[in-house]
Amino acid sequence: MTAFDVFNGDADGICALHQLRLAEPRDAQLITGVKRDIALLQQIIPTQATTVTVLDISMEKNVDALQSLLAADVPVFYADHHVPGDIPQHSALTAHIDTDANICTGLIVNRILNNQHLRWAVTAAFGDNLHSAAKEAAAPLNLSEIELMKLEELGTLMNYNGYGSSLDDLFFAPDVLYRKVQPYENPFDFITNDDAFKILQQGYTSDMQRAESIDAHWQSESCALFVFPDDPFARRVSGVYSNQLARENPDRAHALASLLADGNYLISVRAPLNNKTGADELCRQFPTGGGRKAAAGINALPADQLGAFREAFSRQFSS
Numbered sequence: 035m036t037a038f039d040v041f042n043g044d045a046d047g048i049c050a051l052h053q054l055r056l057a058e059p060r061d062a063q064l065i066t067g068v069k070r071d072i073a074l075l076q077q078i079i080p081t082q083a084t085t086v087t088v089l090d091i092s093m094e095k096n097v098d099a100l101q102s103l104l105a106a107d108v109p110v111f112y113a114d115h116h117v118p119g120d121i122p123q124h125s126a127l128t129a130h131i132d133t134d135a136n137i138c139t140g141l142i143v144n145r146i147l148n149n150q151h152l153r154w155a156v157t158a159a160f161g162d163n164l165h166s167a168a169k170e171a172a173a174p175l176n177l178s179e180i181e182l183m184k185l186e187e188l189g190t191l192m193n194y195n196g197y198g199s200s201l202d203d204l205f206f207a208p209d210v211l212y213r214k215v216q217p218y219e220n221p222f223d224f225i226t227n228d229d230a231f232k233i234l235q236q237g238y239t240s241d242m243q244r245a246e247s248i249d250a251h252w253q254s255e256s257c258a259l260f261v262f263p264d265d266p267f268a269r270r271v272s273g274v275y276s277n278q279l280a281r282e283n284p285d286r287a288h289a290l291a292s293l294l295a296d297g298n299y300l301i302s303v304r305a306p307l308n309n310k311t312g313a314d315e316l317c318r319q320f321p322t323g324g325g326r327k328a329a330a331g332i333n334a335l336p337a338d339q340l341g342a343f344r345e346a347f348s349r350q351f352s353s
């Protein structure tokens with residue numbers, strides 16, 4: 035019998051767990067994965083669990099496994115900011131769910147802990163790209179501009195580390211990165227004393243430079259399509275790089291097509307920042323496509339449909 039800590043492998047998941055365990059230490063088995071590996075709860079056999087903590091993964095995507103744990107009367111503490119679906123009503127479940135667009139799981143945990151480890155909550159918010167919420171939350175810390183930028187960089191790098199199609203793509207498996215931050219109550223000490231920050235900083239810089247050296251495969255006034263090779267760097271950087279492209283060209287829609295080992299393309303679409311609509315409509319025209327209005331994707335676009343995708347992309351965003 036053992037306790038389990040289950041968390042998303044990005045900055046928000048790691049910083050949420052870190053705050054909680056600084057306040058309430060517990061010897062638990064860790065369950066996590068790459069950022070998009072979110073069906074994590076099913077890895078637990080209910081009869082082997084004494085208590086389960088779940089952070090920053092959608093309840094909707096884990097509800098069957100959650101029901102099994104609750105049916106076995108396993109106490110579950112659940113904090114998250116994704117749309118939860120129907121939250122099970124059970125005395126063994128403690129749920130802190132807040133889907134406000136300016137909230138992340140690290141900030142939810144911070145609220146529960148009354149700012150006890152606020153620096154790590156600010157790091158989480160930067161990691162989830164919630165820059166104004168991060169700065170607002172940081173106010174009681176009276177940080178200098180330089181210190182705030184360091185936390186922004188730490189959050190960005192921990193978030194970047196979570197992207198990849200498998201753990202092999204990552205610089206640090208998320209549980210390893212969590213173990214590295216675990217001894218540090220103060221993120222500035224982690225930045226100074228652990229080599230992880232420098233390793234991620236170098237990886238990020240080099241991956242971003244490689245991404246920037248790739249010209250648009252096709253572009254118009256209103257859209258740009260980039261094609262990335264089948265290479266770990268492309269899988270690591272695609273999320274943060276498309277965010278940067280969108281910030282730099284707020285009136286333009288962006289699509290990033292990453293070649294997969296099987297010859298298909300993984301497609302990420304970002305609607306223009308100044309008109310966040312249409313990404314889901316475009317992607318749903320293709321099998322394995324889906325997402326939200328502002329950000330959507332296609333999991334496996336057959337290579338011979340890249341031309342058809344480009345035409346649909348252009349149609350969707352030309353105005």
Ligand SMILES: [Mn+2]
Nearest residue numbers: 046090138139
């Ligand atoms: Mn999150």
